[in-house]
Amino acid sequence: MAEISKVGILGAGLMGHGIAQVTAEAGYEVVVREVSDDKLAQGIGKIEKQLARAVEKGKAEQADADAARGRIQGTVHYRDLADCDLVVEAITEDLGLKLEMWREVDQIVKPDAYLATNTSSLPVIDQAASTGRPERFLGLHFFNPAQVMKLLEVVRCVTTSDEALAVGVDYGKKLGKLTVQTKDKAGFIVNRLLVPYTLDAIRAYEEGVGSIAEIDAAMKAGAGHPMGPLALADFVGLDTLGAICDVLFDEFRERRFAKPPTLRKMLAAGWYGRKSGTGFYDYSGEEPTPNPGL
Ligand code: CAA
Secondary structure, eight states, X not given: OOOOOEEEEEOOSTTHHHHHHXXXXXTOEEEEEOSSHHHHHHHHXXXXXXXXXXXXXXXXOHHHHHHHHHTEEEESOGGGGTTOSEEEEOOOSOHHHHHHHHHHHHHHSOTTOEEEEOOSSSOHHHXXXXXXXXXXXXXXXOOSSTTTOOEEEEEEOTTOOHHHHHHHHHHHHHTTOEEEEEESOTTTTHHHHHHHHHHHHHHHHHTTSSOHHHHHHHHHHHHOXXXXXXXXXXXXXXXXXXXXXXHHHHHHOOGGGSOOHHHHXXXXXXXOXXXXXXXXXXXXXXXXXXXXXX
């Protein structure tokens, strides 16, 4: 199997920074690319904070944290990805933007490198087919926070070669992830099940079944979930959740994937959850409190 030593990560946002961190911690050289110096500095800053926290908590040695940081190179240029063996994209969940990005990256990255998308829901084949190496293309779907969540969905699309799949599985194992292979069906396994559940929680709220706090408390205490569904929606990002709903609804045309009116209105208001400071909860205080505007 091809040896992977240098990994490119496109995007240093909510997912990209975490993927870059766990990849560097596993011993790979990492090049992480963002669109601007500001966004890059934010992403690298988050990695440095998490590495420092791990040392404070005694979960990592200072020398190991320093070495992991030293393996991460930040850039705003695609050209710095040229000699990567594997490139994982974690940019905005928008097919148009992803295709535009691959058009450039596919030209620059060495021809025998593997390419992967961290898409949450878009069929992988649409991106694979836009490159000149669809057999070297696969889905590698991480979960938020990538530093903590054990699962990596490894997605084989119709063109993915056995070798590319094996590279993805091996990379996931080296990161200490549990790899689960899944078919290239919109939403894969987790979002296919998690998204309708989350949307049902929003509908339950709309119907007055319980308040925001009650619905979340009930699912935590009654079903053993680490977070209630509405807190989880904020955590994932309501913009991302909305984008996933649109893809799943377009693909399957089933009501269970349709955006409830409350979600649609929240997105119109620019309430994207934790990342924007407002979602089902207001994050401006010490502790999140249910959003009084809902
Ligand atoms: N980076 C590194 N470590 C982190 C972290 C981060 N971003 N966030 C939390 N942690 C660590 C903490 O340091 C802590 O470590 P220790 O136990 O060693 O102290 C541990 O995780 C637990 O964190 P906290 O004590 O702060 O809080 P918590 O117990 O409430 O856990 C959580 C936080 C891990 C996020 C937990 O609430 C959880 O598992 N929530 C569910 C998350 C989930 O379902 N994610 C999937 C979303 S779906 C998705 O991502 C797919 C998609 O396509 C949309």
